[in-house]
Amino acid sequence: MAEIRDDALLLRRIPYSETSLICYFLTAEHGRITVMARGARRPKNNFRASLEPLYDLQVSWRTGRTGMGTLVDIQRGCSLLQPALSLHGLELLAMASRLFQEGDPQGFDETKAALLLLAERGQHQGLPGAVWFLLDVAGWLGDLSHCWQCGREAEQIMFWQHARLVCGQCGQGMPVSMGLRKSIAAVVSGGSVRLSAGDVDSWHTMIRQLLNEHGIKITGSL
Ligand SMILES: [Zn+2]
Incomplete structure (x- = not known):
């Protein structure tokens, strides 16, 4: 499957199984996407700290055969708002x-x-x-x-x-x-x-x- 990279905003994340999260992003070039962040609920998972709303994010994902893609990488950039807001x-x-x-x-x-x-x-x-x-x-x-x-x-x-x-x-x-x-x-x-x-x-x-x-x-x- 092709791997895609894009700037993104995290809209929502909801738990899936004991260990994973389903994440909804708005992306700059690919509209709204839904991807599975496998293992993201595990304490030492790399995705965990970066999957935050209100930050500039860059995400990479692989498209899935059935619709939902899989998160491959996420980089967290600047915060978009001061904490009070x-x-x-x-x-x-x-x-x-x-x-x-x-x-x-x-x-x-x-x-x-x-x-x-x-x-x-x-x-x-x-x-x-x-x-x-x-x-x-x-x-x-x-x-x-x-x-x-x-x-x-x-x-x-x-x-x-x-x-x-x-x-x-x-x-x-x-x-x-x-x-x-x-x-x-x-x-x-x-x-x-x-x-x-x-x-x-x-x-x-x-x-x-x-x-x-x-x-x-x-x-x-x-
Ligand atoms: Zn009128």
């Missing part, structure tokens, strides 16, 4: 694991960009920014300058109803000002913005409803 980073990985499935070409660059946004902007702006970005690249969001119902250009005040941005003709709900819509766009594209406490609350509410709508649980922080 790692819980939020893990939440983003859990989300990415839901959004990007095997066979999807995308996922690696997007998840890395989300983690970078969190690393640079911190919990207050970076976390909602990263979640919003991931939902957007996964195709779950409309564009903030139009009504998601009728498609008309956005008015000064729009509304958030059933996890959708709508104009006054199409619905009612929590008001979403033009300022907030611009701030969201700016944070997501990496700009530095001053968001009022009220705007942060509104944005968090929008995200919570979106995640609810799609059955994604994020624990606590949003």
